[in-house]
Amino acid sequence: MEGQRLDIVDKAQVIREQELERALNENRAHFVGEDVDFLHCLECGVEIPSERRAAIHRCKLCVDCQTSQEAQAKHYRKP
Ligand SMILES: [Zn+2]
Structure with missing residues (x-):
């Protein structure tokens, strides 16, 4: 079961990379x-x-992504 789960994660990763590559090409x-x-x-x-x-x-x-980057930049500082 564990191996199968990893396989799905792998495929999702490949699809994500392909999407990103396509997006970067358009950029x-x-x-x-x-x-x-x-x-x-x-x-x-x-x-x-x-x-x-x-x-x-x-x-x-x-x-x-902008929001999460800004959050990281603030080191999750609390108000
Ligand atoms: Zn984004």
Whole structure:
């Protein structure tokens, strides 16, 4: 049973990597000179909404990844 479970995790990992690779390729195709913004999140590969890209110059993370990165940056400091 344990081996089977690992197999499923492995497949999920491969699919995730393929998705990310595809997203990064789309990002590369989108690059125009130095003034770059990202179509897809660099962390999870999810598409970044155009409103978010318009609001944040050179935005490279989706809301979720941005939020979790900011949380980590604060070392989970409590208010
Ligand atoms: Zn993300």
